[in-house]
């Protein structure tokens with residue numbers, strides 16, 4: 001880690017001389033697995049702010065109002081998309097911070113963008129600017145050598161401690177400092193993962209959306225992916241934290257601990273505030289909105305707002321009655337964590353659902369007029385080419401609006417990662433020289449195909465073969481004639497062009513796959529798919545007819 005003495009000994013840094021400046025830096029978030037899989041898919045990625053940073057900003061404002069920090073912080077949000085490159089971004093941040101003596105850069109560090117964000121931060125002067133990182137990756141892999149401070153878990157308490165006591169003798173001592181990791185005069189202090197329940201009581205609004213209306217942010221132009229979008233102008237929001245489930249591939253409960261639900265009256269204030277910026281729809285980014293402890297009061301509230309919204313959900317609670325109630329409250333799309341229609345895989349993932357629950361949930365949502373975006377995972381250790389193709393056939397028989405397929409990834413820190421560590425010795429090499437320092441995906445060891453820089457765990461199917469199966473699944477799902485009707489039903493007019501171009505891309509990929517696949521079964525199915533399309537209808541002609549009709 002960068003030694004805090006760099007800042008102390010420079011003589012130009014102090015938190016005692018007036019308002020600190022906090023540069024919230026949104027960087028690397030859009031380095032997605034979608035783009036890592038195929039760069040042509042980058043243009044379909046989402047574009048929205050970091051709720052974690054906006055909540056941290058709000059916490060600091062509330063701390064000042066409550067007299068918990070000595071000075072009112074000045075806060076600015078910097079989104080990398082507003083700058084030509086990282087050098088310009090770092091220069092603008094440095095210039096903005098320079099006039100004050102307490103200069104902080106707060107960044108969420110993402111696994112996939114680890115190297116990119118590291119390079120961006122290397123443009124800042126570590127004797128002038130204190131670099132603090134947080135988020136999922138630093139929480140589970142906190143040994144990072146290019147930052148001054150790492151906050152593990154929720155960052156509100158850690159930031160309060162920093163803004164009150166940074167470089168003071170009491171720094172790093174006490175409850176509020178328990179999540180902080182840093183090095184001072186060569187001595188390293190590693191904090192533990194900190195959970196908090198501040199979402200339960202922080203006054204409305206919980207997120208400082210006003211910060212993303214400026215020139216250095218993206219001026220409120222958040223944009224959801226075409227398949228998840230509802231309404232014309234979306235904003236993201238959460239009112240729960242963590243998840244009661246314990247899926248083996250997920251890290252949310254490691255980072256956030258137990259489920260926290262924000263009271264409905266505070267949610268009302270949050271949504272009122274969010275709507276003042278001209279948005280007409282809300283993307284709930286909660287891990288599972290339906291776990292909110294006052295779900296029915298929440299649905300009543302949303303009905304009164306008369307807005308469209310989407311959310312993520314698990315299968316087991318969804319009944320036709322609940323689905324109708326959600327629709328009546330404005331829900332138009334749900335990302336459903338189905339993951340598989342093979343019970344062995346659901347058990348292996350510790351999903352705590354059954355195939356029957358998944359099927360019932362898809363049918364209930366679709367039957368109520370809600371488009372189902374189906375989270376789907378392939379590549380469990382027991383999977384074979386045949387078992388994956390059988391599962392695909394079951395998936396194709398369901399009324400799903402969008403299939404979001406992923407290859408099982410042993411993400412750093414998860415149970416899946418620990419399982420993989422036992423079987424794949426090379427996984428020990430993710431850090432510098434086999435240590436725990438700078439653990440990150442390593443494309444030079446595990447390749448760039450999905451999962452980027454990490455291995456896959458299927459015992460009889462290689463990573464490249466899983467990628468072939470992944471491509472086949474997308475082609476079969478999106479290039480079917482019957483799919484086009486479903487796509488048109490649930491996609492708004494202003495996003496239909498993107499949806500049609502997505503389908504065209506999948507058709508193109510099917511043609512490439514027919515040429516390049518090494519798995520005989522994949523090639524056979526791809527060739528059959530293309531023959532069927534050509535025999536049934538002129539694919540591109542049908543797509544353009546839909547575009548013209550709308």
Ligand code: SF4
Pocket residue numbers: 243244245246247250251252253287288314337
């Ligand atoms: S249900 Fe979703 S959010 Fe909850 S643990 Fe499983 S994958 Fe994570």
